[in-house]
Amino acid sequence: MNSVLKGVLMGACLIIPATGLAGEVNIYSYRQPELIAPLLDAFTQETGIETRVLNLKDGMVERLQAEGRNSPADVILTVDIGRLIGVKDGGVTQSVNSTSIAADIPEQFRDSEGHWFGLTMRARVVYASRERVAQDSISYADLADPEWAGRICTRSGQHSYNIALVASIIANEGEAVAEEWLTGLKANLARTPTGNDRAQAQAIYSGECDLALGNTYYVGLMRTNEKNPEQKDWEASMKVLFPDADGRGTHVNLSGMAMAAHAPHPENALALMEFLASAKAQEIYGELVYEYPLLKSAQPSDLVASFGTLNADTLPLEEIAALRGAASLLVDKVGFND
Amino acid sequence: MTQHNKKHPGSAENALPQTRSLLFRTDTGLWLGAGLIALFVGMPIIALMVMAAQGDLTALTLLSKSVLPKASFTTFWLLAGLALFAGSIGAISAWLVSFFDFPGRKIFSWALMLPLAVPTYISAYTFTEFFTFTGPVQTLVRTLGGFSSSRDYWFPDIRSLPGAIFVLSLVLYPYVYLSVRALFFVQGRRAIEAGLLLGANQQRILTHILLPLARPALALGIILAMMEAINDIGAMEYLGVQTLTFSIFSIWVNQGDMAGSAQLALILLALVLVLIGGERWARRGQKFNETTNSSHMPFERMKLKGTKALIAMFLCLVPIILGFGVPLITLGAYARRYIFDGFDSRLIEAIGTSITLAGIAAIITLFLALLLSYAVRTKGTKPLNFLVRFSSVGYAMPGTIIALGIFLPIATFDNFVDGYMRDWFDISTGLLITGSGATLIYAYVVRFMAIAEGTIDAGFKKISPNLDSAARCFGHSRWQVLNQILLPLMRPALATAALLVFVESIKELSATLMLRPFGIETMSIYIHDLASRGRIEQAGIASLILILVSTIPVIILVRTSLRDR
Secondary structure (H helix, E strand, C coil): CHHHHHHHHHHHHHHCCCCCCCCEEEEEECCCHHHHHHHHHHHHHHHCCEEEEEECCCCHHHHHHHHHHHCCCCEEEEECHHHHHHHHHCCCEECCCCHHHHHHCCHHHECCCCCEEEEEEEEEEEEEECCCCCCCCCCCHHHHCHHHCCCEECCCCCCHHHHHHHHHHHHHHCHHHHHHHHHHHHHHECCCCCCCHHHHHHHHHHCCCCEEEEEHHHHHHHHCCCCCCHHHHHHHCEEEECCCCCCCCECEEEEEEEEECCCCCHHHHHHHHHHHHCHHHHHHHHHHHCCEECCCCCCCCHHHHCCCCCCECCCCHHHHHHCHHHHHHHHHHCCCCC | CCCCCCCCCCCHHHCCHHHHHHHHHHHHHHHHHHHHHHHHHHHHHHHHHHHHHCCCCHHHHHHHHCHHHHHHHHHHHHHHHHHHHHHHHHHHHHHHHHHEECCCHHHHHHHCCHHHHCCHHHHHHHHHHHHCCCCHHHHHHHHHHCCCCCCCCCCCCCCCHHHHHHHHHHHHHHHHHHHHHHHHHHHHHHHHHHHHHCCCCHHHHHHHHHHHHHHHHHHHHHHHHHHHHHHCCHHHHHHCCCCHHHHHHHHHHHCCCHHHHHHHHHHHHHHHHHHHHHHHHHCCCCCCCECCCHHHCCCCCEECCHHHHHHHHHHHHHHHHHHHHHHHHHHHHHHHHHHHHCCCHHHHHHHHHHHHHHHHHHHHHHHHHHHHHHHHHHCCCHHHHHHHHHHHHHHHCCHHHHHHHHHHHHHHHHHHHHHHHHHHHCCCCCCCCCCCCHHHHHHHHHHHHHHHHHHHHHHHHCECHHHHHHHHHCCCCHHHHHHHHHHHHCHHHHHHHHHHHHHHHHHCCHHHHHHCCCCCCCHHHHHHHHHCCCCHHHHHHHHHHHHHHHHHHHHHHHHHCCCCC
16 A cells, blocks of 8 residues: 555656756757766756756657747757758757857858757768778769679668768769669668668678678777677778768768757756867767767867778758758668668 | 347346436436547547648658558568467467466466567567577577578578568567457356367367357457557667558658658558458457356366477467567676666666556556446447547557657647736746646557557457346446446456556657656666667666566466466
């Protein structure tokens, strides 16, 4: 009976709405809370402002829209340019005018109207088998070459990472070339697109494929995985090739942030934004997540630098994001995931 | 004994004249109450209809030329395969433990339900790990065969349509097992005795008595498993199987067309309704009721010996080992690596939250489903039947989509109240409902109503309406009939329904993720937070605890309500 009573009391506590306190900043995040905890702790230590994180996925924009002016969200922390554009287009962000952010973050990685800015970037690279692939450079176009027939692996074509890559190819070379490329790549696949990026590295290790598409930070995650040392073997069996490094540059994507349209604590939100955009925080952030800082003055961590030199495609990310819908339709059109 | 009734004899015309006017009023109340509950549960679907109507058909038109035909086929084969495999595993194991005696039968009879505790997303992950190149099975194959690369030998890929059917069948067959076994438990023995008395042999009893008898229960279990498969996105995405649900998400997330996504979701829902309707139509006019409560009757199970006993043991053991053992072993191996990291206090809090939310949801769902089913039993008019059916199909919708249908209207209501309070009293009430855990409970009620309603309805069907009529003749009101006569007979069905909703609510991830406010973290969220960067292994301990917490009620249920006598 006692435990029943306790349960009821707990339930009652849960149903009482959480109210906002001063001296805090509420974060709606696509990023895993654990991943950003050290940074947020540093922020609290420096400013005395407490942080609260709600990890959300699909539906964040719809949720913010529905919450309207009563939304508790102050800032939105997200990965993928499509989502940054999505929150702006959804009308759930506000323009932020900060001289320090403008000075810190290169224009290419900021919204022209000040609605969002990038924090770190990751490149979509090619993982190649050390054993079975001799060459040390490659282009995205090469992946469609029949030379690689039955030797390439990737995750689902509809995953946001691949959608952004296809969109960048549409932006750079037009829809017709992109379709041809996707068809060629599809024909070269060793298996139907499945798993996450890490599973592709595993497939290189197991001999199922020789090349795979993957994000840079997974390399760091696998290499340092003390708990699951088998992943170190996967990573050791492959090398990182930066596609189009000598040409237009490798496709990159962002993690970034925006201020919520109805932020209840706008000053605190701005403080957090400026903190995260600073060189010091960017270096910590980059090191935590194995990504590249966007600031010219901030250096990638030694581990990230060891992947090779990143020459990022300079195409404005807004252009890529605008073509995501077209990219998604194209992936379906060529039956990429079939 | 079983009997076929074409007509429902329990209607008001049997009542005594002087009580008629009073009864009429309570009937109207029942009807109205049922209608309101159905609307309450069906509201998210109505909200999605509104959403769907706001868009044009661009997305669907484009998709119908590309992935839709293929995705429809995939979905069809997935469901067909699931019906066959989950149906066979569930029905065969239920038949074995109900009518035969062999070593370990008592343990099997509850252990066969254990895979119910494993969420599909965890099962997909652990199966892939277990059967992958670096997993124990292929490592053994390589050691035995002397191979080094995956190109040297053939091994079936779990990341495929057959693989998905395999994985899903192994965690969803308990739905079939539970409902078929419950039916055999109440009715099968008498039917068998009657068959034996009439000189039928075992095979004839199986094909001519038990199979037709089990059909409604088999159908219920299979339909629940199918709905679960249709709403799944996590497992299917991981296994690379492109079902229609996958397209619902790509229209929404990648093409930014919420309306198009809602349209496809509703089409899928209509298909589910057709499926359920078709099954009901196929057995129209059939009714199997029990006139006496025969579960107290002694029943001698047929003793199996030698090879037959071994085969029976094997058939019961394999689904348990695969559906529960493989996830347990894989997660256990991961948990071992992390156990020395200490126990996270967040996890303990999450366990409490999960149990509280799931407990409240189970009680509410049970209560509402009971009222709905009873309304259908006493006043089974066509519109009411349809309303009840309609209200419970939310289970076939992906959690995130149904969550949208829940969040939008409630947040609109919150903001409406807030606006009113601000205008008139200068007080802001903020997000009254969406800012609390109540939305989560609502979501669980909506999502899992189908399970509770189906289970309770099946329970009612086993009780002859003659019993109601008899009690009504003695002047009992409908509520007295329900309370004093039906409920005691319904205990196993009610306990099963509550258990299923509780376990499903604990496992629920996608709607929880979308709907929870700041400060509320459930076990599934905790696991998701750890695993979202493709590192489920980090969540090994939490996943094990989740499975454990879901397992305990399964065992309690079997030891109390469904205990063999």
